[in-house]
Amino acid sequence: MKKKMNELKDIEFYLNLPYEYIFIPEESGGYSIRVKEFPGCTAFGETVEEAFKNIKESMKIWLSEVIKQNLEIPYPKIKKESE
Numbered sequence: 044m045k046k047k048m049n050e051l052k053d054i055e056f057y058l059n060l061p062y063e064y065i066f067i068p069e070e071s072g073g074y075s076i077r078v079k080e081f082p083g084c085t086a087f088g089e090t091v092e093e094a095f096k097n098i099k100e101s102m103k104i105w106l107s108e109v110i111k112q113n114l115e116i117p118y119p120k121i122k123k124e125s126e
Contacts (some may be wrong), residue, residue: 054106062119064098066091080117081105 063079069087074094077085084105088094109116 053110054103057106057116058099058102060119062102064095066094078102078105080119 062081065077065079067075067077069075073087073089074091075085075087076094076098078098078101081102084098084101086094086097086101088097106116
């Protein structure tokens, strides 16, 4: 039980970091979204807001799996002002 609580705290920490989200309008309607730093972490929504809500759920699942596998979680890439 203690490990589960620590895992949830870790997930919340990462969810609050400034990751880069990439929105892609779909030809058939709606939006795909992915987290640039999290390979394979994607979601879909009919609106940008729905896609963003759904990516947060996908991130929780992605982070949970990475934590279970004891793999390194990437931090957001910090952009320089010149970029």
